Amino acid sequence: MEQLLTDVTAAVRRAGDALLAEYGENARPTDKNDMALAGRRLDATVTAILEPALSAIRPEARWVDSDQEMSVLAPGEWWAGDPIEGGVNYVHGMDQWSVTVALIRDNLPVLAVVYEPVRGRTWTAVRGGGAFVDRQPLTVSTKKDVDAAFVTTTQPRTKNRQFGDAMAALLDRALLVRSTVPSTFPQLDVAAGHVDVYWQYECDLIGVAAGVLLVTEAGGVVTNLRGEPWQPGDTDILAAAPGLHGEFLSILRTV
Structure with missing residues (x-):
């Protein structure tokens, strides 16, 4: 899983950097049609990088599509990837957007990579191996009230x-x-x-x-x-x- 995580992270970062090259804080869409056109273009940019890379890494894994987003998956491995998570922020010039990938095995997420290009942060997790941001371990809140x-x-x-x-x-x-x-x-x-x-x-x-x-x-x-x-x-x-x-x-x- 360590090598798999390394390979997936590299692919996600390549895709995110391609988006970053086109990103601008001054972006302002004029209407919903403008936003939709931008979203399709951005999705195509990432998909052209990410799908071939991940398919080569794990050729047996299938891809979750829009018809399966709220469904139980068939047994086996699946890639659940969002080419641009937070596209509405991207097209409005705001910085909370990412490229996000999870590998799901028998309906359990077993690997996750989230890359924030604007802040240059990479979030990773492997089932049973902890969660990290830029290799620093993450821990949830201890609040009880x-x-x-x-x-x-x-x-x-x-x-x-x-x-x-x-x-x-x-x-x-x-x-x-x-x-x-x-x-x-x-x-x-x-x-x-x-x-x-x-x-x-x-x-x-x-x-x-x-x-x-x-x-x-x-x-x-x-x-x-x-x-x-x-x-x-x-x-x-x-x-x-x-x-x-x-x-x-x-x-x-x-x-």
């Missing part, structure tokens, strides 16, 4: 009323609640102990798989909102420090 918790979330596609009710319930209990995109970055913050809790309705596999492994390997707890260990096919997620997970699961299950 709900009223001291920093909570993050990502806006869902359709469940806006339930989302609003959940936000209200959390605002009554937690120290701070913030909504942000994309879903990978708040999970990185949980893994690093900067943030204590992350939850999301209507999550997709490609958007959360790498973060699930990073949080878990950093000592966090990641489940669906029924309290079961998260796996592909789950459409909601709660990732938290172990001292807070149970309390926040209870809050969200009452919404």
Whole structure:
């Protein structure tokens, strides 16, 4: 797995650097069509680098596509890669975007690489081997008090009323609640102990798989909102420090 991680990291960094060469802080899209065109172009740039590289590294592994983002996967190995996680930030000239790859084996994330080109940081995890940013180990928060918790979330596609009710319930209990995109970055913050809790309705596999492994390997707890260990096919997620997970699961299950 060490050599596999090295090879995958190199491929992800090549793809991210190709995006960085075109990135500008002054980027401002004019409308949704402009954003969509930019997104397709950026996806094509990364895919042309990443898919051949990863297919050569692990030719037996299949690729998760858009039809499988909320489905249980067939047995075996799968690449779950987001060519540009946080594309909406990229096209608005903001720096929270990345290239994200997870290798999933029999519906468990076993390897993750997240590369932030603007900050030059690389986040990695291998199942059973810990989580790291630039080779420095990550550890989740040790907080246990709900009223001291920093909570993050990502806006869902359709469940806006339930989302609003959940936000209200959390605002009554937690120290701070913030909504942000994309879903990978708040999970990185949980893994690093900067943030204590992350939850999301209507999550997709490609958007959360790498973060699930990073949080878990950093000592966090990641489940669906029924309290079961998260796996592909789950459409909601709660990732938290172990001292807070149970309390926040209870809050969200009452919404």
